[in-house]
Ligand SMILES: Nc1ncnc2c1ncn2[C@@H]1O[C@H](COP(=O)(O)OP(=O)(O)OP(=O)(O)O)[C@@H](O)[C@H]1O
């Protein structure tokens with residue numbers, strides 16, 4: 717039997733944007749199967765995490781199905797809640813996803829936790845990082861600016877169907893710009 721490789725792509729995807737899509741395609745060049753790990757799965761309805769895990773999974777699947785360059789048969793999308801004990805988080809990942817050979821992520825803390833265990837990691841190249849970050853998508857939504865161009869069309873449609881912009885506005889505090897810290 718040929719050796720199959722499985723990759724993980726870890727993020728919160730709040731929401732899934734064109735940079736994430738580029739990284740999915742980048743990862744699919746070097747692995748057979750890709751597991752998209754939807755992190756902080758228990759979180760929603762807060763400024764940094766407005767969408768539920770189910771909503772994020774629906775957005776990701778809609779975007780990838782609509783893309784001719786992505787074979788859905790190679791993609792799994794699995795929600796993973798956070799864990800208070802950091803040393804157990806990668807173990808929880810292991811419990812929830814199929815065996816994997818490599819992890820694609822740029823978040824330094826997540827990289828550290830996998831590397832400490834000797835797991836192979838790759839930092840995918842960031843596309844147009846000044847625009848293509850979920851924080852910027854949420855900022856534009858909150859401030860009534862044009863955000864649709866930063867996400868796949870299917871994601872924009874999915875967000876409109878659930879009144880996602882209203883959600884983001886409702887959960888955004890006035891001092892938005894001072895509250896973008898990472899809470900791991
Ligand atoms: N512009 C981008 N180009 C390519 N890959 C990206 C880009 N932005 C994020 N990624 C990849 O997606 C992973 C998960 O990203 P995450 O869900 O935290 O998105 P984000 O845009 O950084 O979100 P936020 O601004 O909410 O922190 C990152 O570790 C990185 O590998």
Ligand SMILES: NC(=O)c1ccc[n+]([C@@H]2O[C@H](COP(=O)(O)O)[C@@H](O)[C@H]2O)c1
Nearest residue numbers: 726727728755756798799802805823826
């Ligand atoms: N202890 C933990 O629960 C733990 C540790 C490291 C990463 N994570 C998660 O991995 C994901 C990393 O993605 P981000 O790049 O979006 O932060 C986040 O959902 C983060 O919460 C969780």
